[in-house]
Amino acid sequence: MTLGQASNGRPAPEIVVVGAAARDVAADDPRGWRLGGGVTYGALTVAGLGLRTVALVGVDAPAATATELDLLRQRGVDVRLVPLERGPVFDNRETAAGRVQTCVQPSDPLPVAAVEEELRAARAWLFAPVADELPEAWADVPNADDLVGLGWQGLLRELVAGELTHRRAPRPNRLVERADIVGVSHLDVEPGTPIEAMLAVCRPGASLVLTDGADGGLVVTVPPPGHRPAFRRYPALPPDVVVDSVGARDTFLGALLAARAFPQRLAGPAGHGGDLRLAAAAGSLVVEGPGLLGVPDLPAVARRLGKHPLP
Numbered sequence: 001m002t003l004g005q006a007s008n009g010r011p012a013p014e015i016v017v018v019g020a021a022a023r024d025v026a027a028d029d030p031r032g033w034r035l036g037g038g039v040t041y042g043a044l045t046v047a048g049l050g051l052r053t054v055a056l057v058g059v060d061a062p063a064a065t066a067t068e069l070d071l072l073r074q075r076g077v078d079v080r081l082v083p084l085e086r087g088p089v090f091d092n093r094e095t096a097a098g099r100v101q102t103c104v105q106p107s108d109p110l111p112v113a114a115v116e117e118e119l120r121a122a123r124a125w126l127f128a129p130v131a132d133e134l135p136e137a138w139a140d141v142p143n144a145d146d147l148v149g150l151g152w153q154g155l156l157r158e159l160v161a162g163e164l165t166h167r168r169a170p171r172p173n174r175l176v177e178r179a180d181i182v183g184v185s186h187l188d189v190e191p192g193t194p195i196e197a198m199l200a201v202c203r204p205g206a207s208l209v210l211t212d213g214a215d216g217g218l219v220v221t222v223p224p225p226g227h228r229p230a231f232r233r234y235p236a237l238p239p240d241v242v243v244d245s246v247g248a249r250d251t252f253l254g255a256l257l258a259a260r261a262f263p264q265r266l267a268g269p270a271g272h273g274g275d276l277r278l279a280a281a282a283g284s285l286v287v288e289g290p291g292l293l294g295v296p297d298l299p300a301v302a303r304r305l306g307k308h309p310l311p
Contacts, residue, residue, distance in 0.1 A: 012121035013054040013078065015258065017043040018138065019128035019154065020058035020084065020107045021066070024246075025091040033089065034291055035068035038128030038151045041247040041295060045254035045282060046126070047075045048297035049266060054078040054119060058110045058133060060087030071292050084108045088131035090165075092246075098187065103159040107131040115141055123147065124261035126254060127175055129154030139174035149257035150179035151250055153188035170198050177201070181260065183209045183253035195220060199229060209256065211249050211283075214238070219276070234276040237284040237308050244290050251295055252283035266298075281305050 019039030026034045043055035055077050057069070064081055072079050089104035110133050124147040127134055132155055142148050155173055158166040167190050176182060182202055189198070195208075202208055204224045211217040214236050221230040259267035259275035267274035281304040285296035296304075 010118075011052055013119060014052045014122060015046045015124045015126060015261065016054045016056065016119050016122045017046065017126040017128055017254070018056045018110065018134065019151075020087050020110060020130055020133045021063045021069075022088045022090055022130045023060075023063055023066075025089070025104065031062070033062075035063060035066040036246060036291065037088070037130045038154060038250040038253075039130075040068065040072065040292055041250035041286070042126045042128045042151070042254035043077045043079075044072055044075055044292055044295040045251045045286075046258045047072070047077045048295060049255065049258045049282075049301070050298050051258055051262065052076075052078075054080060054122070056080050056082055056110070056114055056119075058082045058084045058087060058107065060084050063087050068292055075297070080114070082110055082114045084110070084133075088133065088159075101165040103131075103157075103161055103163060103165050105161055106159040107133040109133050109135050110138075112137045112141060124257055125149070126257050127151065127179070128250060128253075129175075131159055132157060134175060136174040139178040142178070147181075147257065147261045148179045149181040149183065149253055150175055151253055152176065152182050152184040153249070156184070156188050169193070170201055172201050177203050179203075179206060181207045181209060181253070181257055183211065183249060183256070185211045185213075185249050195229075199223075209253070211252060213245070213248070216280070234273070234280065237277075237280045237304060239284045239287050242287045244294060245287050246291065247295070248283045248287050251286040252279045255279040255282035255301070277305060277310075281308075 022037035023033040047053040086108045088107040091102040093100045125142045126149045128151045156168045202222045206222045208220040216234050216236040219232045223229045256279035259278045281301045286294040
């Protein structure tokens, strides 16, 4: 096997994205639902940035035939379906007080056995759970020097079929402890949750990224015991129009992981904030289109960055 080539002769993947595809209730879709979930947004994002991407997508029978999966394939994602008897189904309602989510159906777990040996050649992994479907054993899958990103919101939900989704307090989890980048929205934790409670379950040196929509966000470097964390605020880049905000944080996280994993290709010199700017540009673009159709590619991201140059 040569460098950059898997044992089956295909180019080795650069990033692997893992999670269950969610079916979101949609009255205006003939199927009654649309496909989403962090795994679909994350994979479409990193592939659009030019990286060889494999997506391990947990799907129930209806999701397995979803046309949205063809969007990933058309962008070059190697989509590998992991059959589930039950996949996550949500009913999301927008209200004046924010989004109200009902769990229609929780998800079965994705088995670690779905990982083929050739995937271990990847340099980065994005764990994108949406319904706590990734067992902690997934933390052992990446190599020790691989970069790992985690969409934490998928582990912070209490899901019971037919009931409103409730937030779960941050708790120890080996996926969180393994991640180099832990992404979460301020909306995914209970108001008043102290940052210290989140840092306490992350590993020292990791980046906790707290996204806050149009207000940008905060990156906190987790300190060693007895030291103080380092804080860095980053601004959002304004979209031209907001059509659909679903998937913005997953797109942001995917772009940030890609930029951190391949800085020479995407982010420029380390320490200059190019990784956060690239992620902010991707996040600003995805909200301009409906669902997965809004996920940008690298030329679109470059144009958005050119429209908002550094002062």
